[in-house]
């Protein structure tokens with residue numbers, strides 16, 4: 001399928017591809033884009049239907065698989081003439097897409113950064129919750145999804161101490177097209193268990209997790225790092241699930257250290 005994704009393409013140097021989470025857009029990486037573009041070519045797309053990228057309305061019913069999003073990214077790299085292997089940085093759903101990118105486009109990868117994400121697939125209960133949202137989001141409106149999700153995305157300390165960020169994240173989710181929300185929920189519900197992939201990964205992998213992440217917990221991410229031959233975990237203080245926005249200094253620092261180690 002020919003999909004034209006909107007993407008920020010900033011800076012020069014080894015390419016870094018930033019893949020946002022659900023139901024967000026590339027602006028969740030704003031701190032990392034500014035910092036990493038000093039030394040790298042940073043490409044930060046909006047996935048199909050999110051931010052400024054278009055989506056076909058039928059996708060609300062058919063769903064978009066993690067493999068399809070991964071193929072969209074490979075197509076974007078072709079369009080931007082990025083021939084050099086990239087470091088893919090995936091946040092949460094962006095991480096699920098990262099596993100598929102590994103399976104389908106391994107030769108295009110230099111390394112992986114997997115941020116606040118999981119390798120396991122959904123439990124039946126989690127699938128049920130996703131299907132319910134996919135079915136009803138058009139009637140509910142995206143603002144309802146924001147109200148459900150913001151308290152789970154941010155650490156209690158962020159909710160209390162940084163209400164401006166909570167408002168900003170709520171606004172980003174509220175502006176999301178319900179078609180994109182439904183399509184991604186169906187795609188995530190059907191995603192594979194990527195746990196068996198971890199032991200086969202033949203590239204450096206940095207895992208990053210907020211210490212108060214309740215969605216992809218530090219224990220779960222430690223197990224993923226342990227199962228990955230060249231994997232290691234950075235735990236970020238003062239952050240929940242949305243660590244790139246909650247503690248951008250430490251998240252960006254961990255990424256810079258990792259990216260710097262790749263060139264030596």
Ligand code: MLT
Pocket residue numbers: 020021022023091092093094188215
């Ligand atoms: C995300 O942040 O992308 C979501 O929490 C992923 C999910 O719903 O599993």
